[in-house]
Amino acid sequence: MSSTTTKVLYPVDRDYHCDRYFWDKDVFSYQCKKGERVFYAKRGLIKAEAPPTEDLERLKEHYDVLLLEADGARGMDLKLHSERDPVVPEFTTATLAIASFSVFGKRLSEHCFGCESLTDRLIDEETYSFLLTHPEGIQKRMKGTRAILFNQAERADRSKIENIRRLFPDLPLFFGSLEENVLIERKIP
Secondary structure, eight states: EEESSSEEETTTTTTTOSEESSGGGGGGGGOOOOOOOOOEEEEEEESEEEEHHHHHHHHGGTOOOOOOEOOTTTSSSSEEOOTTOOOOOOOOOEEEEEEOOOTTBHHHHHEEOOTTTOOOBBBBHHHHHHHSSSTTTTTTOOEEEEEEEETTGGOOOOOHHHHHHHHHSSSOOEHHHTTTEEEEEEEOO
């Protein structure tokens, strides 16, 4: 089961790789087949919107896994959260944070939502360290089993992966590519 706790693009604008899509309470009477992927959200004016939290929690009875998008970065590679996000339900058992690892040397203000005021800073290992330790950064509101995936890591120099891994020996860090379906490095404490 896939859904959101905020808003996401409609399936016509983004492929969620689901077999069935629901926009109403019919999702509760649907008998899902083994391996079938189901999407559920409310229709909004511009984007698909979060169903009530009670609905999402109730869906735990119907599906083995609920994959809930809790906060996007408006198409940007990195993000500092605002005080209201990410929206992570209390019943969350695992959290996966995803951040791009392909923007080294680029301007932080142009590639990090929430960092617009940092106009001259270039993205480097120190930037990732900042985002991993900042109270509004990558780890904000993570619950349950935690993992951080640095996506597009195949585009970065291997030494950068090693540097981040060394700086954060106690974090469950993964470096890979969602597009290429490749895991380059993982570090589980």
